[in-house]
Amino acid sequence: MADSDITILGETVSLGESKTINMEIARLHTMNKLKVPIIVERATEDGPVVLFCAGLHGDEINGTEIVRQLIVRKINKPKRGTIICMPVINIFGFINKSREFPDGRDLNRVFPGSQRGSLAGRFAWHLLHEIIPHIDYCVDFHAGGASRFNAPQIRIVPNNPELRALADVFNAPFTLYSKNIAGSFRNACGRLGVKVLLFEGGKSLDLNPVVTREGVKGAKRFLAHLDMLNPKKNAKPAPVPSVYIERSVWIRASYSGLLQNLTSVGKLVEKGDVIALITDPFGKSEHALKAPHRGYIINGNDAPIVYQGDAVFHITSKLEE
Template structure:
């Protein structure tokens, strides 16, 4: 193979075989302090694809940041060939404040492709697509469940896309969900620009979970091995079982407000009528039972100690993809 061409990101040149951290600056804090978003680039001397690993699009989803941090610490981001770009924190404002949104109140994952002269979140979206994504062939965006909702480790891909299906097979998370692209999302914009993206979900906001991190690292190593990019000093594990593909699922919502006592575990297959949880009043007078409305895998559990009527409590599969 021949040496890679120079890569230019935000007017900085990274040569083949070079490592560089580029600091992206778009806006300052209201205190006039500078805010820098580190973009960590590792290049092999050998030609190959460019892979992007991103996290913390939502500022409170810090388990994704831990996953990308571990890719760097373990030197998994040093490719055998090609280029690996890591952005552990995209929404630096939200990360500082431990909030999901940008200071302008907007969800960054709903404003893509953004605007050069738009809101703060919109400007970030614009520059990410303008300066980074044109260099990228493949990407994995790491997320966690919102609020107190804990996601089983899963990959989300659009249906009827054989190439993404192959990549999700290789990653082999415990679950894979078919999920259409949402207008304004990072994944939707990347798809339109030809980037093949897997979206990883696991854990919950403002929480670090070792099992989730290990599942993500193992899948990422298999992903890189498939692209012949895995650092030769690293080994990808062989999965014990195949990913369970979920075509349809629905939320089970609380019928009552009260103190929530979950009685099932994430990832478990439950049968119709099985007891999932109880919701009680604080005074020891009332206790309501929540039962599974149908058979299925529990792919999200609400860990909140107190719930209100209508809150999403369990996310359960309703239709699985039959093995071919």
């Protein structure tokens, strides 16, 4: 629950106000200013503070599109409380179409950062000290990397009933139990008492309308649950409950070659199903890649060429009963 005023980077936003605050931590090597917009929308009635953010990895632009749609469609104008949107956190990586910061570091592995550390570390430090202290809930949008396409899914830490209830509300097609990673944004926020849902969907440097729709619909259900959704908007219930995943494993390529994908992400496959072919480019060999057991394909490699040992599919190995 926010105070009557919120102050971020020296700028105060009162109840009923809207303001875009530009976060400037460093300049480009050309000395050009680089601003990270923080879009704050506050209702006249106090209430929870929700952060919708994306682009911790600069090449994961599907999350940016989800947050952009929340803004354009005015879903970010709350009935009560405060909604803060940051469509692109790693603006450096976004410009360069790169996952990392210019210093080569993964921003999502350097939290809590340092005020006098590396560029990524300084950025992480300012996020945690200037923005996160105001936040009650956060939905952090990501996409798969290295040509790997994620089915729309929410990730939460296990054994947390409150996060489980929020994941039920968001109701992505899949919900995956995963432990926090040291140095991650999710881990740092959790330590500060912020309730975080991590959304994964799509792949890097790609926009997928199905993933975008799932992200937007889930965000609307999330806000409706908190009694924050703009009364002009409707939150439709999901047609089926989310599939909860306790464990999953990677299916790896046994051969190098051209990858001929024969299945779709999100599909339930049976043990022994041929889910891909790996062929040589000269028409002499063709190797079938089979499902090792029954499960849902929650991630698929869209790369046209794979090497022996490359991760090709992520398949569920144990579902919550």
